[in-house]
Every structure is written in C-alpha cells, then in structure tokens.
C-alpha cells in the first residue's frame with residue numbers, strides 16, 4: 644500500500660463465516676481472486692469479519708490468499724449489516740483495494756451496498772463470470788434482460804471495483820497447509836453501542852441453500868405439481884429438493900429452489916432431473932454437476948444430452964422405485 648490515495652491495488656475477497664461455517668462461495672471466490680491477482684500482478688487479500696475467526700483467516704491463506712485481514716469482535720455476532728458494512732468500509736477507505744469480491748449470499752447482498760455507495764464505487768451484482776482486461780480493469784459479467792443476454796460491466800473511473808458473485812460458478816480453492824501468509828488482526832472500528840439495530844430473536848426458516856448441497860433432486864413440469872416423489876428421493880439421498888422455473892412459476896416450489904440462469908447455479912456430486920425437459924436456461928444452472936441422472940418420459944428430451952444416466956419413464960413410477968431401493972420411504976400412492 645502506498646501513501647498516494649489515488650492508488651488502489653490488490654484483489655480482496657470477503658470470506659463469510661457464520662457460527663463456524665464458511666459459505667462455500669468464499670472459497671470459490673478465493674480461487675477466482677487468485678487467478679485475477681496473478682493476472683494483475685497484485686496481492687490476493689482475504690477479509691474475515693466475525694467472532695473467533697482467526698482460524699478462518701489462516702484457512703484463507705491455505706486456500707490461496709497472500710494475507711488475511713481479520714476483524715474479530717463480538718459486535719459482529721450475530722450478523723447485522725451495520726457493523727459489517729461500517730467495518731468493511733473503514734478498511735476499504737484505509738487500504739484502498741482495487742477489486743473487492745463478495746459472495747452473492749443474503750449476507751453479501753445485504754451489506755455490499757453499504758460499502759459501495761459511500762465509497763462512490765461501482766458494484767455489479769450477481770455476477771456469473773469475472774475476468775480482467777489488458778489494463779487490469781475488472782470485467783464483471785452477469786445475465787441481463789431477464790436472462791436473455793449477458794452484460795459485461797466495467798468500472799473505469801471509481802474504486803474499488805466491486806462485485807457480488809453467484810455461488811457455484813467457480814471451483815472452490817483447495818487447501819494447501821504449506822502455503823505461507825500473514826493473518827493480520829485489524830482494528831475494530833465498530834462499538835457495540837453504536838449499532839443502530841439489535842437482534843432480539845432469530846427465527847430460521849426452512850429454505851435450504853441448494854448451492855452447497857452434495858445431492859440435489861430437481862423436479863419440473865413433468866411432476867404436474869406432485870413433488871412428493873421428488874421429496875422422498877431427496878430424503879433417501881440426504882439431498883435437497885430443487886426445481887425448474889416451470890415448477891416455480893406454477894407455485895409448486897419456492898423461488899429459492901429454482902435452478903438455472905435466472906435461479907441458482909448448483910454443482911452437486913449428484914443431480915437428479917425428474918420431469919425436466921433440459922431447456923438451455925435450466926442446464927446453465929446444473930451443467931457442472933458431477934453426475935447427472937435424468938428421468939423423462941420423452942426419449943428425445945434434451946436433458947438426456949446432459950445426463951450421465953438416463954431413465955426413460957414416468958417419474959411417478961421411477962422415483963419411488965429408486966427410493967425403495969435406497970431404503971427410503973416412498974410417498975403414498977396418490978388417490979384418484
């Protein structure tokens with residue numbers, strides 16, 4: 644860092660931690676951040692905010708950061724946008740990074756604007772691709788016009804260049820215990836009494852994060868609204884239920900479970916697509932799954948082109964059969 648306050652350098656990645664768990668997108672961003680920092684010849688810096696998070700800083704170094712900045716204080720637990728945003732903004736103003744990457748999680752989306760707006764910085768939300776051009780400018784790509792086109796957004800005049808990024812679009816950085824780097828405890832600028840909001844009670848809904856699931860069982864139009872076989876198979880495989888946009892538009896499944904261009908990107912070990920045609924916008928959200936099993940009555944359904952295993956058949960027969968074989972309980976036969 645130089646004393647010249649017009650100079651901004653280094654690539655920062657926010658590493659999001661809650662109660663000992665790190666959001667998977669943070670490690671994905673560290674991998675991408677490493678590539679970008681290597682291209683621009685700058686350092687990759689991880690920023691960790693929370694309570695008791697020194698270990699997370701050390702892990703960020705093992706996963707590719709040149710150094711980690713750790714703001715450790717009880718004021719950051721439980722999460723509130725005010726303390727996170729104020730701390731993050733103070734560090735950005737003091738250290739002047741060139742690029743700041745934040746996971747497009749509920750937390751990331753919540754506080755990123757509190758950093759970008761006062762800093763007069765450019766913030767591109769929900770990116771699915773990142774690169775840098777010859778001048779080291781961040782090229783932030785994201786779907787636009789409801790997913791009909793991709794936009795590349797540059798921010799030539801303001802710093803830092805900020806992006807929130809969708810989970811599941813990059814591979815996670817692997818751990819290398821031999822990597823060296825500093826873990827620096829930074830001054831905490833937020834006082835407990837300064838916070839404008841206080842958490843009185845916490846209620847956790849049942850909307851799961853499908854992006855971190857190892858197994859995803861997704862249903863589409865072919866379910867005709869009967870998701871019981873999909874849920875039973877997901878249960879037997881200890882996986883999460885997901886859906887195509889058709890199933891979400893019909894109101895059969897909540898939007899948080901939609902996979903695809905205008906939904907979420909998933910990269911599970913196993914993706915079961917039941918009664919899903921395989922439209923290009925759906926495939927974009929699941930194409931990187933390790934193993935894909937498709938169940939469809941139409942042998943010519945495009946989903947079979949993306950499947951490792953294809954079963955031509957009625958999902959209402961095939962899924963209960965699979966569930967039984969896995970030792971799970973099939974849903975009761977629908978009554979006429």
Ligand SMILES: Cc1cc2nc3c(=O)[nH]c(=O)nc-3n(C[C@H](O)[C@H](O)[C@H](O)COP(=O)(O)OP(=O)(O)OC[C@H]3O[C@@H](n4cnc5c(N)ncnc54)[C@H](O)[C@@H]3O)c2cc1C
Nearest residue numbers: 790863864865887888889903904905906918920925940958
């Ligand atoms: C801008 C834009 C963005 C979009 N974003 C998304 C997105 O994020 N995610 C997404 O999913 N879509 C998205 N779509 C919609 C997409 O184009 C398709 O319309 C949608 O994916 C279709 O869903 P589906 O395949 O489940 O349903 P359908 O098209 O209705 O297909 C149903 C399939 O089930 C099969 N089937 C029927 N009965 C059975 C049965 N009993 N057993 C087994 N198989 C059966 C049929 O053969 C068929 O292949 C987007 C579209 C646009 C224009």
